[in-house]
Amino acid sequence: MIKRTFALSLLSVYGAAIFAAPAPVADVTSGSNDQRIEALERMFATRTEAQHRLQQQLDTMQSEVNELRGSIELHNYQLERILDRQRELYAEIDKRMSGVMNTPPVTPAAASNSAQQGGSGAVLSENENEAYDKAVNLILKDKLYDQAIPAFQSFLQTFPNSSYASNAHYWLGQLLFNKQDWAGASAQFQVLVSKYPDSNKRADALVKLGITEMERSNSARAKQLWEQVIKDFPDSPSSKEATKRLKTL
Template identity: 30%
Template sequence: MTLRPAAFRRPLMAAAVALLAALPLAGGAWAQSADMRDLFNRLDRLENEMQTLNREVYRGGGRSGGSSAPAGVASANPGVVAGLEARMTTLENNMQVLTGRYEEASFQLGQIREQLTKMQQDMDLRLSRLEQGQGGGLGGPPPSSAAADAAGQSREQLAAAGTTAPKPTLPTETIPDASAGTLPGGTEAEQYDYAFNLIRQGDYANAEKAFAQFVKLHPNHSLSGNAQYWLGETLYVRNKFKEAAIAFAEGFQKYPKSNKAPDNLLKLAMALGNLNRREDACAALDELNRGYKEAPATIKRRSEQERARLKCK
């Protein structure tokens, strides 16, 4: 029997707590969301139950006078062991689902932060222009047409200089490094985390490269379904809807049992909708409703919103 070590659970819980603490920065509605409260409550319950299971499983080893924990488990009642194994498997599957939901929430939070940053920059620029306009009005007359013409000529001269200046010779081949989206060394989980961190940073171009490389190197890994989905997301957020539709379709076809399969179908429909392929988009939503009746409530709700927007039958 393989037990999931505490090292797996604790970083996830810590990251979830960090995400919850950061949510008020992006808006109070996120922190008050019933879905988010349910997510963190379930994570907490799973953490407590897995700790209880670990104590039950290893209790036999503690009473056996120096024998190892696995030996104690092996000598236990087979029915008890089988029951514990079944419960542990269920908990591990639930943890995978919740991890996927945490990643989705983290991604959405990153997008909100990016939007807020752009809004702040836009406001700063507007204020700066207003201040400059007020200063010009108080300090003297507006610039003459001659000055404006001179400024226009200067811009034209700079543009001409840019077109005639010698261009640097670029190498025909470059050696990719980690900063360019190439996966670093380490375990599959570490490589996946590296790629996902690029998404958190808003570096979607390099995240695309990293996730594409991950799927190519580890097509059968348990994280490959998630990686394929996030590959599609890196394209979708940059309005590359055709490429995104291909990535989401491949994710659904290659990993139909992944916990990201419903997400793949939803985003496939959204990408197709942006390509004005309404019938195909509605077909993807039909498949989502038909094949994934146990999909998360958030996925079902967004699916219904898309059906209404696309006017699916």
């Protein structure tokens, strides 16, 4: 009686599941009750094993999808940083070309007068360009980051009103930022934000300034700076970075 009741229960369960997945064909209508129950048990075990394998395959596929999604997000972020870097380089090139095009030609007489007067005017401008180029090349070409720090400091001290001053503050702030000198980096980014509102590096400087504040346990100030980036530069890569930073608060 118990076996018969169990057999009927299995038939009920299997009748509901038979449409979910294919199962091996077995005759459960003939033979003794014991044989029929044994056949049902084999079919149930086979279906359970098949469903288990299917679930494992689904779990594996989901894991692979998650890995691919993470890889795509990482590549998108890296691509944004590369594009930002290219824009910075193009801006640097444009600025230098403009400086060259706007420099008046030096005639022999003018050069002689300049030399007699101790070297001023065009000679001073040339020294300014050379000093800036030297500092930038220590980063871009030579990768001598520690030597670039005093080079930019010297440039800013010698040419405080240079047209390159905003960029020099940014580069110096970035170099100090990479060394985790949060106070020094913050000072440079703050000068850029305060004195050069039209700088094309202002948005990124605000993001980095917020990070330096966060590193010094000033989360309220960091939040304020990142919200300012989103408000003032809504479509920029810096705005996306600020949004990500805000989500971590």
